[in-house]
Amino acid sequence: MTEVERQQVTALGKVLAAERRDGCADRVTDDGLLAFLRHWSAVAGSAARLPAVQRAIGWLVGYDGMTFAERDQALAAAIEELRSLFRSAHNPPESAQAPEPAPPTPRRAATRHVRNRAAQVPKHPLAELDLDAQLEQVAGLDWRLVGGFRRLGVVTIRDLLYHFPRRYDDVRGRRSISELQVGAEETVIGEVTDVRTIGAGPKVRVRVEVSDETGSIEAIFFNQRWIAQQIKVGQTIALSGKVTVFGGKRQFSSPRWERYTPDPDALLHTGRLVPIHPLTQGLHENQARRFIKQVIDAMAPRVPDHLPPYRREQAQLLPLGEALAQIHFPDNHEKLAAARRRLGFDEFLFIQIGVLQRKRLWQQEMGLPFVIDTQVHAELQRLLPFQLTTAQQRAIGEIFADMQRPSPMARLLQGDVGSGKTVVAAAALLQAIVNGFQGALMAPTEILAEQHAKNLKQLLSRVRVPRKAAATTPAETYQQADWRALLDPDEAAKLAEIVTILGMTPEEDMEGQGVRVALLTGSLSTRERRRVLEGVARGEIDLVVGTHALITETVQFANLGLVVVDEQHRFGVEQRLRLKNKGCNPHMLVMTATPIPRTLTLTIYGDLDVSVLDERPPGRQEIRTRRISRSEREKAYRHIRKQVAEGRQVYVICPLVEESEKLDLPSAEEMYERLQHEVFPDLRVALLHGKMPAREKDEVMRAFRDHQYDILVATAVIEVGIDVPNATTIVIEGAERFGLAQLHQFRGRVGRGSLQSYCILISDSDNQQSKERLAALEETNDGFKLAEIDLQLRGPGEFFGTRQSGTPDLKMAQQGDTRLLAEARRLAEAILNDDPELAHPEHELLRQKVDAFWAEALQAG
Secondary structure, eight states, rough: OOOHHHHHHHHHHHHHHHHTTTTSSOEEEOOOOOHHHHHHHSSSSGGGGGGGHHHHHHHHHGGGSOOOOHHHHHHHHHHHHHHHHHHHSOOOOOGGSSSSSOOOHHHHHHHHHHHHHHHHOOBOOGGGOOOOOOOOGGTTHHHHHHHHHTTTTTTBHHHHHTOOSSSEEEOOOOOOOGOOOTTTTEEEEEEEEEEEEEEGGGGGGEEEEEETTEEEEEEEEETOOTHHSOOOTTTTEEEEEEEEETTEEEESSOOOEOOOOOOOGOOOSSSSSSEEEOOOOOOOOHHHHHHHHHHHHHGGGGGOOOOOHHHHHTTOOOOHHHHHHHHHSSHHHHHHHHHHHHHHHHHHHHHHHHHHHHHHHHHHSOOOOOOOOOOHHHHHHHHHHSOHHOOOOHHHHHHHHHHHHHSOOOEEEOOOTTSOOOHHHHHHHHHHHTTTTTEEEEEESSSHHHHHOOOOOOOOTTTTOOOOOOOOOOTSSOOEEOOGGGOHHHHHHHHHHHHHHHTTOOHHHTTTTSEEEEEEEEOOHHHHHHHHHHHHTTTOOOOEEGGGGGSSSOOOOSSSEEEESSSSGGSSSSHHHHTTSSSSSSSEEEEESSOOOOHHHHHHHHHHHHEOOOSSSSSOOEEEEEEEEEGGGGHHHHHHHHHHHTTTTEEEEOBSSSSSSSSSOOOOHHHHHHIIIOOOTSSSSSEETTSSOOOHHHHHHHHTTEEEEEHHHHHOSSSOOOOTEEEEEEETGGGGSHHHHHHHHHTOOOOOOOOOOOOEOOOOOOOOOHHHHHHHHOOOOHHHHHHHHHHHHHOOOHSSSSSSSSOOOOOOOTTHHHHHHHHHHHHHHHHHHOOOTTTSGHHHHHHHHHHHHHHHHHOOO
């Protein structure tokens, strides 16, 4: 490479690496990655014609139509192609400025290890191997292929069967040469009439002329000198690729080719739906495809089907072996769709069996049936400064019904931003306390835990709780007891100390009948923390609010009856279960402020019953949302000044913490400096971002809540934040960088009171998907509608920002396929109704597949 080519390739590599770091969302460049590649190719000159660059760009063909997983694989392969240019250069890799080049020595050592290992392993024909045999055991397989597949995580034959193509090129349209259309993907079969090598060095090209009875066409292969030794005059070959024009003549540019055989089923690389598998260094497309075909032909018919024939017929599914064969080398689009349906159905089925089994096991356990005290609940409603919405009353009714049953409750409370989930949780926690049990609420951050504790104290501080002696077994009835008479002087003194530590006034204590709420965070002194933990263990504290600290071994409950987990998607399944295990099968309520589409609810929370808060509390006004361009920022600043003059507060959200050379976006740090020193030098501006220490972040948020600042400049760390009713405007810089659900969460930071609130989206992006996201946000405040749109636009992984901890990753199933998910759930229910533990011999393979699927999910999470 020349120095100019090196610079061009480095620039390309940086954009691809940035796109991958951004989650493959196709928004690093304004018009999308494909538009960038077209522009780069037009200006990069000779760099664009380098074979490795052409292969890299080839990986990204159809990028806008790929899933996020496919995009990630394509980007990884493309970046690897670019890196190969720097590794093969005469200069050592350290001096090359390729995107993150790997040092050569470990790679050579790894290569030697793979080669030596492969040489030592006994080889066998495929017919003698089973599905779990390692690829290096296959006779005749080049060790380089073994190493390449291993880098992709493909180690065994079974892994290879599930190493699905990332896309398919349809090159079935065979035509005579005279019929070929410029710009179309075409396939032609003809006799080689001329082969010539032109030029030398890096500019060498091979020109192959192919003729049939209607004419001739040239195929040009750039920098592939070996083609001249492989293609000979007189051979009949098949060519597939895009027809272009050069010098007024039609030609193929670096097409796929293979020797023609009259059997159309024997064609692998041309004349069919050609699978494009994920590749990496050491794997060449045709060579890898040829080996995969060999394995599929030999092993797919031997794959045992975990679904009995009558179950397959119920769901109208292909046999598993046929589905695997068709997903890799489909006969046509119909067979491909049927294969995708079968393999996607399997993934949904494994998920549904797992969550339904978990739900059944939960419901079979002996729980803590509560007696609902309607008088206490009526008193809570009387003391509330607002009327409960119909949705809140419905959710409370569903929760109360669950808590009266002998099996433990497992319910998800979904509520849009500001829908009033806390009061619903408070009503449930109050009933646990009335029944003589303790409650626990776990929040994802210390500031949120503090906010919950404050709100719960306000809601419950004036409700008198008739103390009852808790049952030691579920079968016992609750007996009213004069519990104070049972206390000795030492116990009474300890209880008085707890009341003091909790900051309860005599009016709140109500002669021992007030609700005792403790906040368990790092801000407590050592002595206070020890006494709170003692109080929890002795049952002197009714309700504990905290973060992950609640699931540590030091926290022991006397009688935990109800667990509430807030912002569930920030906690893993295992963490949720660890808190549950603090008690004897306590009831569990999971809350989330992210409205979740039904498909994701069934997939991720399939073991939970669902209550939905789909009404806003009375008095809340619609938040006015508007998109503006960067050039209109002054309008936003005038609005901010007006709001602050009226005594209000403002959030300004930035997508980056620090300034970036690669991305033309405002960072929180530079925005803070600009607003504080140039735009609003007379106002109080604070800065908040994820790189700050946790204690410092909490101090800033508390200060903003207490109106010590007028403007808070922050990053996405504010998404799940504090409740500041006085904040009425949120300005979101680089709005196109955020997902729709995340933008809606940001917007939910304002509009917390009765004041009119505003959301200003600043974006210059022309990306169509970004425009659709921002337009949807302008049009509706309904989080459930926005969640459905966001799922369609971004996919499930992006919907949550990161994959839900402890939940399965999907290779084939599409989360938006509600119909297939519902069919899989129906079959899962039918199977479990007949065989709850999958103990029947006909379900042995299915049980193994489900166990392996969930074990992999938990390991990944």
